[in-house]
Amino acid sequence: MSLSKKVALVGVDESDEIGICEGKTALNLHAEAARNALRDAGLQLSDVDGLFTAGPSVMGLAEYLGIQPSYMDGTSVGGSSFVIEVEHAAAAIDAGICSVALITHGEMGYSARRGRASRGGGPGRFFDPESAQAQFEMPYGVGPPPSAYSLAAMRHMHEYGTTSEQLAEVAVATRKWAQLNPKAFMRDPLSIDDVLSSRWIAYPFHLLDCCLVTDAGGACVIVGADRAKELAKPPVWLLGSGEATTHGSLVNNPDLTQTPARYSGKRAFEMAGMTPKDIDVVEVYDSFTYTALVTIEELGFCEKGEGGPFLSNQRSAPGGDFPMNTNGGGLSYTHPGMYGMFLIIEAVRQLRGECGERQVPNAKTALVNGTGGALSSTGTLILGGD
Amino acid sequence: MTTPQRLLPQPSPETQRYWDGCKQHELWIPYCTDCSQHFFYPRPFCPQCFGWSVEWRRVSGRATLYTYSIQYRAYAPGFEPPYVTAIVQLEEGPRMLTNLVDIEPDPEQIRCDMPLEVVFEDASDEISLPKFRPVAS
Numbered sequence: 001m002s003l004s005k006k007v008a009l010v011g012v013d014e015s016d017e018i019g020i021c022e023g024k025t026a027l028n029l030h031a032e033a034a035r036n037a038l039r040d041a042g043l044q045l046s047d048v049d050g051l052f053t054a055g056p057s058v059m060g061l062a063e064y065l066g067i068q069p070s071y072m073d074g075t076s077v078g079g080s081s082f083v084i085e086v087e088h089a090a091a092a093i094d095a096g097i098c099s100v101a102l103i104t105h106g107e108m109g110y111s112a113r114r115g116r117a118s119r120g121g122g123p124g125r126f127f128d129p130e131s132a133q134a135q136f137e138m139p140y141g142v143g144p145p146p147s148a149y150s151l152a153a154m155r156h157m158h159e160y161g162t163t164s165e166q167l168a169e170v171a172v173a174t175r176k177w178a179q180l181n182p183k184a185f186m187r188d189p190l191s192i193d194d195v196l197s198s199r200w201i202a203y204p205f206h207l208l209d210c211c212l213v214t215d216a217g218g219a220c221v222i223v224g225a226d227r228a229k230e231l232a233k234p235p236v237w238l239l240g241s242g243e244a245t246t247h248g249s250l251v252n253n254p255d256l257t258q259t260p261a262r263y264s265g266k267r268a269f270e271m272a273g274m275t276p277k278d279i280d281v282v283e284v285y286d287s288f289t290y291t292a293l294v295t296i297e298e299l300g301f302c303e304k305g306e307g308g309p310f311l312s313n314q315r316s317a318p319g320g321d322f323p324m325n326t327n328g329g330g331l332s333y334t335h336p337g338m339y340g341m342f343l344i345i346e347a348v349r350q351l352r353g354e355c356g357e358r359q360v361p362n363a364k365t366a367l368v369n370g371t372g373g374a375l376s377s378t379g380t381l382i383l384g385g386d
Numbered sequence: 387m388t389t390p391q392r393l394l395p396q397p398s399p400e401t402q403r404y405w406d407g408c409k410q411h412e413l414w415i416p417y418c419t420d421c422s423q424h425f426f427y428p429r430p431f432c433p434q435c436f437g438w439s440v441e442w443r444r445v446s447g448r449a450t451l452y453t454y455s456i457q458y459r460a461y462a463p464g465f466e467p468p469y470v471t472a473i474v475q476l477e478e479g480p481r482m483l484t485n486l487v488d489i490e491p492d493p494e495q496i497r498c499d500m501p502l503e504v505v506f507e508d509a510s511d512e513i514s515l516p517k518f519r520p521v522a523s
Contacts, residue, residue: 132427135395137483139515141457141465150455151473158453158498200468203456203493251473251483256453 003090004271007101008228008235009383011041012345015217018334019185020110026120027056027064029106029217034065037219042232043100048221050098052089054081054338055107055122071098076122077245078372079285079338082218083379086344087241089222099224106217107336113213121337133249145287146210148250148374150202153290155256157204159305162293164204166308168195170289171208171331173317178328180318180358185212186332209289211330211339218341220348236348239365240272240382250374257305261298261369261378268367268380269300276301279382280363281350282322283343285371286329295369296324299380323360326350340370340379351385393462394513401428403442408514411506415480417443426480447504449474449518452481454498456491474502474518488519 013036015021015029030053038045050071053061058074073088075081082103089101112119128134142148156162172192178184190208198207228235244260244267247253269275276299284299286292293307301322302310316324325331327346330339347366349355368381397405407414417424420437424445431438454472457465470486487505489495502518509515 129396130398134393135397135401136427138393138462139395139509140471140483140485140517141460141462141469142471142483143461146459147455147457147461147471151453151471154455155453155498200456200458202458203468205455249483251481256473 002271003087003094003241004239005225005237006094007090007222007224008237009086009220009344009348010223010228010231010233010235011037011039011043011221012348013037013040013219014183014342014345015106018183018216019214021108021215022111022116024108024117024215026106026108026118027061029108029215030056030061030104030219031065033106033217033219034102034104037221038102040233041221043221047100048102050089050092050101052085052101052103053105054085055105055120061104069098077377079287079340080370080372080377080379081338082341083344083368083370083381084243084377086220086222086238086381087243087379090238090241093222093224099227101222102219103222103341104217104219105338105341107338108215109213109336110215117215119337137249137251145374146202146205149288149290150205151250152253152256152294152375153204153288156290156294159257160308162308164196164206165192166312167209167289167293168192169311169314170286170292170316171195173311173314173320174286174325174329174331176314176317177326177358178332181328181333184328184333185214186328205288205290211287211335212332214334214336216334216336216342218345220341220344234352234386236351237384237386238381239384240268240270240274241380242267242271243377243379245377247376248373253375257294259294259298259371259375259378261295261371261380264378264380265299265369268382272382274365274382279365279367280323281326281347281360281366282324283326283347283366284324284369285339285343286325286331287335287339287371289331291371291375292325292329295371299367299369318358326355326358326360338372340372343368343370344381347381347383351383394509400430404428405513407444408506408516409512411514412444413447413504413516414442414444415478416440424476424478424480426482445476445478448477449502449504451486451496451498451500451502454486454496456493470496472518482516485517486519487517
């Protein structure tokens with residue numbers, strides 16, 4: 001069964017502000033983003049009968065919004081959750097179980113770090129003291145993403161000769177996109193040397209190999225093909241989708257240089273009847289420079305191990321022949337903790353031609369790849385305009 | 387590196403034998419008699435074949451360094467950065483997360499695939515943590 005062209009993304013938006021949202025709560029950001037995305041679609045909250053989220057309980061979110069949906073999905077597999085939920089929404093709509101799906105996100109990552117808000121990201125991964133993580137990983141001083149992803153990057157560098165300079169290329173190209181996005185958090189000029197001279201967080205990651213930690217919310221609205229044509233904006237069609245997980249904790253990834261994007265990407269391309277050369281704009285998770293680099297390989301945009309050379313010479317920057325992370329990414333635009341929703345928002349805006357200075361000319365197809373956990377889960381979407 | 391605040395493992399019924407071995411400074415891990423492979427972490431079945439014929443076996447403690455990173459922030463109480471976290475591949479196959487000890491946290495000195503051996507750090511009366519150090523090659 002194929003979900004290709006069965007549903008369209010018809011509304012997307014962020015919360016009223018992103019970056020630092022003093023005086024707000026994570027749920028407030030969910031609600032603002034929901035209102036803004038529904039307005040973008042020309043729909044009302046009362047139209048929503050399918051609710052999808054990660055972070056808060058989906059029941060609690062429905063209650064907070066004041067709706068009683070007949071379909072709910074709280075898939076919580078990290079930053080990829082919202083991307084994966086697009087596929088789930090498509091399946092539910094195609095099966096006739098719901099007709100207007102709303103996916104929301106909201107996190108107070110910046111404020112929570114400073115003790116001024118609750119993050120809203122849901123319970124921590126290492127809650128259970130009997131868990132394998134608590135017994136076999138935490139006693140060795142690992143936990144948060146930099147401590148784990150750095151282990152994967154090091155093995156990639158060892159096997160394929162990937163260099164710190166090649167990782168820095170990603171940070172610099174992404175910053176150039178951010179300079180074209182008024183909503184981006186970091187817009188100062190950035191050089192390769194700036195990245196390489198920033199302090200170590202977890203070798204081989206410098207500070208500027210790591211994403212931001214911001215406050216932000218986002219939402220998107222999905223409807224079936226018939227309804228999509230009647231709405232405010234031109235529909236953006238789901239052409240292909242896939243999801244996959246290969247492990248929970250990084251240490252249990254069967255091959256540390258791989259990610260499940262090789263599986264979710266393959267399924268998405270097969271459903272869309274496309275190959276990487278058919279894609280005009282690429283929006284991939286960049287929790288770290290390495291995350292984007294390895295994902296490009298896993299999706300087949302270049303040979304395995306060639307991500308470093310492929311992305312060199314600012315190939316993914318504005319004006320390059322591989323436009324990637326055109327909003328400025330998690331590295332420079334926003335990254336509240338679970339970033340996946342913002343990949344979707346940017347892909348839809350690019351396909352509608354709404355991106356102003358950073359618009360990729362004639363963008364007809366876009367690929368989104370969300371990554372969650374410790375390179376543990378991925379969702380891939382291939383989207384296309386009319 | 388040991389302090390009273392240190393986060394220590396809480397053995398479960400599935401893992402008690404492993405920690406009992408560590409307390410004796412011996413590395414014991416599960417072995418699947420259906421597919422004839424060791425595995426880690428412990429559970430009552432084999433994650434490769436879902437066979438439930440599992441026995442505990444003592445392993446050599448020899449390993450190679452699969453990957454490492456140098457942590458410049460203390461992610462748990464009792465750690466003084468910089469320190470080295472690592473994934474090692476045991477001679478018998480399974481991989482484990484651990485710390486490298488008896489080596490400077492210096493990329494000039496640490497190489498992926500270098501040979502290692504287990505050492506045990508007595509973290510409390512009940513818990514000894516397996517860690518790995520370089521062996522002269």
